[in-house]
Amino acid sequence: MKNELNIPTEKIIEIPTGIETNLISHTITEYHTPIRFVYVGRYEERKGIKNLNAAIIELINQKRNFEFHFIGDIPTHLQINDSRVKYYGSIFNYSKIQSLLKSMDVLVCPSYSEGMPNVIVEAMASGLTIVATDVGAISKLVNNSTGYLIKNNDETLITNTLNSIIDTKKEVLQSKKTAALQHIQNFTWEKIIKTLIENIKKFSLQR
Numbered sequence: 001m002k003n004e005l006n007i008p009t010e011k012i013i014e015i016p017t018g019i020e021t022n023l024i025s026h027t028i029t030e031y032h033t034p035i036r037f038v039y040v041g042r043y044e045e046r047k048g049i050k051n052l053n054a055a056i057i058e059l060i061n062q063k064r065n066f067e068f069h070f071i072g073d074i075p076t077h078l079q080i081n082d083s084r085v086k087y088y089g090s091i092f093n094y095s096k097i098q099s100l101l102k103s104m105d106v107l108v109c110p111s112y113s114e115g116m117p118n119v120i121v122e123a124m125a126s127g128l129t130i131v132a133t134d135v136g137a138i139s140k141l142v143n144n145s146t147g148y149l150i151k152n153n154d155e156t157l158i159t160n161t162l163n164s165i166i167d168t169k170k171e172v173l174q175s176k177k178t179a180a181l182q183h184i185q186n187f188t189w190e191k192i193i194k195t196l197i198e199n200i201k202k203f204s205l206q207r
Helices: 048-062 094-102 118-125 155-167 170-187 189-206
Strands: 036-040 068-070 083-085 106-109 128-134 147-150
Touching: 036 094, 036 118, 036 155, 036 170, 048 155, 068 094, 083 094, 094 118, 106 118, 118 128, 118 170, 128 155, 128 170, 147 155
Parallel strands: 036 068, 036 106, 068 083, 106 128, 128 147
Antiparallel strands: none
């Protein structure tokens, strides 16, 4: 089989993003009551913030019990004025971001387009389950075991997914956090580099 570049797929080496082993958490935080959702990233249109905001406002109107935390430079005019929604602004200290992530439950990544987002890798390494749109290489990370992969960032779909998570039994959600932490261990730089070297050697022998 060949791709758009007319190159046989078996001759293409995929190199995923990775994480340092020492950044992977050894423990998982128990789910909080109310549940804590988090968004991490800068503001830009393709990140889907406006649709996410619409979903959060709908949850507020439904009087759901939850918290939503934003880490990143969300413009003031897009910030929701409600006690359930908290904004931290831009944080450049990685240890502080890690600490905040470990105090959360679910990372939400409602992007229109992505590659293989580092933020999802880092959140899974911190023991979070994930809600993300099925774009780019996100499906390599997020599946039914590790989180919730949604087909697009339609605000109704986001709302329904977050509502479903709020209503899901704690032990089910906790199992997704555990699966996410286990799965991300396949994406350490050590394993990625080892696989890359093995593939290069294999292709060299085929020449």
